[in-house]
Amino acid sequence: MVSRVIPVDPFDLVIFGGTGDLARRKILPGLFRRFCAGQMPENARVIGAARTEMDRAGYQQMIREAIAEFNGDFEHDKAQLDGFIDRLEYVAIDAKGEDGWAELQKLMAGTERVEAYYFSVSPALFGDLAERLQQWGMADAQSRIVVEKPFGRDLKTAQALNATLAKYFDESQIYRIDHYLGKETVQNLMAVRFGNMLFEPLWNSQYVDHIQITVAETVGVGGRGEYYDKSGAMRDMVQNHLMQLLCLIAMEPPARFDPDAVRDEKLKVIRALDPVLPHHIARGQYQAEPCNEAEQPGYRTAVGDPRSRTESFVALKTHISNWRWAGTPFYLRTGKRMAARSSEITVVFKETPHSIFTEDAGRHRNVLSIRLQPNEGITLGVTIKEPGPGGMRLVDVPLDMTFADALGPDGSEQVDAYERLIMDVIRGNQTLFMRGDEVEAAWAWTDPIIQGWEARNDVPKPYDSGSDGPTDANELMRRDQRQWREYSA
Structure with missing residues (x-):
């Protein structure tokens, strides 16, 4: 191909x-x-x-x-x-x-x-x-x-930036670039949802138990320490990258695949997001790598501030108050110096309403995993009978569509996000770029979370480099009798 x-x-x-x-x-x-x-x-x-x-x-x-x-x-x-x-x-x-x-x-x-x-x-x-x-x-x-990016550091500065650009350029001429939206698999979110009858009827709270979005990085702040310490994971990743992934996975079908129709639906998702309660958030800050502090220093050493309260990790739970998603929680997680580099969206479907099998068969759920990086692809977990005699034992197996395997050496060619987005600018196609009101709505949701941390003098919990983040993030899931999916390395 x-x-x-x-x-x-x-x-x-x-x-x-x-x-x-x-x-x-x-x-x-x-x-x-x-x-x-x-x-x-x-x-x-x-x-x-x-x-x-x-x-x-x-x-x-x-x-x-x-x-x-x-x-x-x-x-x-x-x-x-x-x-x-x-x-x-x-x-x-x-x-x-x-x-x-x-x-x-x-x-x-x-x-x-x-x-x-x-x-x-x-x-x-x-x-x-x-x-x-x-x-x-x-x-x-x-x-x-x-x-x-960054398109401001809060709602007020984002509004000022939009107003400044609007003095000289029409909104149709402004392309706010988020390279995550140029990734092949991000665009495949829309293809999977709206191009397959198999999924769309199930894409709602009646059938979906919860959705997880993870963006994990193995690197630290590196040479971005001065910038990052003023921003943190919430501003640097959640307000833009994870927010965009959340919109694409949760939005209603647009009337057509054109820039404003798609962005109108994304904006509706952001405006329907519930405020995040303090006990539904976990913040963390990475520590030095054991036995290798000289090459892999802790966050505070890297940014040069021994008392920094900026988070390098954040996990949170939120809901979307609309007809489609009422009652379905969305869990977002991102961090630096994590165990593996991975960006993944996981849709966990509910169990069957009634199992005809014995308790020995175990509990099973279908899970759709959409990998953005590395090894872009989509995996659907299905339940089958474990081969062999001895009764009806069930096991989960993946239906795997890793693009490099499924499409062959020609069709699997992965165009870099910047290549695709720059060519879209030349074509005048704004579908994969954020609109001004979308950016402001994202800040309007994010600002109260950050202001809450500042009002409570919240201190991020330390976590080991090379781990899955602070223990508070696991507790966030355990309270709901759920657990984070192990992301692909």
Whole structure:
């Protein structure tokens, strides 16, 4: 099965922060892979823009080295790399001043093509960049801007950021990027739900016992310590990544598969979320790895604050107060320095209303597991008779659809999330991007949780690096006579 490459219109993509870590690790290597796939038109250009003083040749060499370092095992030849590098331009620019803007305007003038501006910079610069794009005549009706998270740190700042961008760009021109939504399996959530009659009739509180969403990381805060200590797991992961997964798994069928229809249904989910009670939350902070503290320090050492109360782990229970999900709990869990790297959604169905088998057969439930990373795929657990004589003994077995196995070497090609999302920007497809009111609704739900911690002077519980988090997270489930699923490593 060979994947079909859909061409895009000619475009210019300006990357503000074009010398930064995200541009070098993700954006430009991803664009190179799209170039090799034949998806960049002949006259498409990528223009790096940053404060660093260098000429075009210097920037081209920087990106050549970045592709060699961060492109993994992707196979290409020298002619392909040379062809892509030849598409690169560079402008040294001051986001808050006037330097470089005349040169960028000259580069962009007189071209009839899609113009996209990627703000791969601090959110503090979003307003300055938007204002100068308008001042220099580059913010027209055909322009599009891409903004990276964080989209504020609370409801008030998110509203201010949205208002600032709205001065210069229409909502239809703003692409708030969350790379989780570009993952193949995230999109398969919608395909599984709305493309299979098998699941949709069962996708409600009558048949679903509960749903778990886990995003576990083995890494610590690393070089992000200063940022992370001001944000924590709740702001960094739950408010955006896990919230988006929750919306996709719980939303009603949209009338059609288009941006506003999908995002309207996601917004309804967020607005229907119940407030989270204090005893339905567990917070944690990782400790140093035993016998390896020099290389794997604890959280407080990593961020340089011996009294930090910022959480690196959070687990919580919430409900969605609507007709479909009334009474069905949703359990969300994310953390750093966990036992394994895994992002997984687990739908646990209820037991059969009456078992015809003896107690020896045991208790069994169907479980649908959707793996986002690693080894993207979907597994449905079904109950069958254990082979062999000796009576009716039941056992659970997986019906496994690991994409790499099921689709073969061609069809299993996994396009990086940034590749897919950037191409969607060029196409003008906002389906996988968050709308302003969606971001604000997520903060309106998240803020009271964080404010509650601050009012109670809550201190996160320590947990060992390489574990499944603090014991409070397990207690959260035990109180409901449930347990966390062991996530796939």
